[in-house]
Amino acid sequence: MKKSYPATLSNLKKIRATIKDFLKIYEVDLKIIKNIQLAVDEAVTNIIKHAYKGENKNNIIKIELELKNKKFQIHLYDNGIKVNKKNIKPRSLDNIKPGGLGIYFIDQLMDETKYLKSNKWINHLVLKKNII
16 A cells, blocks of 8 residues: 655644554554554654654655565655664663654564665655564
8 A cells, every 4th residue: 555645743643544444454453553553653753853854745755555474564755854874773761851762662663674775765764563
């Protein structure tokens, strides 16, 4: 399944619904769905805040969902500022303060996270989760 959304925080609800509807077809447990939704929420929020430097309905986030051999993958594409993978690190949990834990949550909730090259898009993030 492929869909595109304007890069606004108000679209997070639609993206969560898209993920839930897709995974419910495959009878994925609701707890796993909610964990995936949280990870994707964090990733999309980071795209909006950091790659696009804020909400703009003219900026697009493309999403592709696939489930093969009990492995769920979500591809997130954007044309924001190129991500430097070396700068993406979870903040220490010893440094408790509001915000900044998105990468930590994504790493905890998903089995694999990677950035791929894309010919059409500047950033291509892939989140993977084994569905048991």
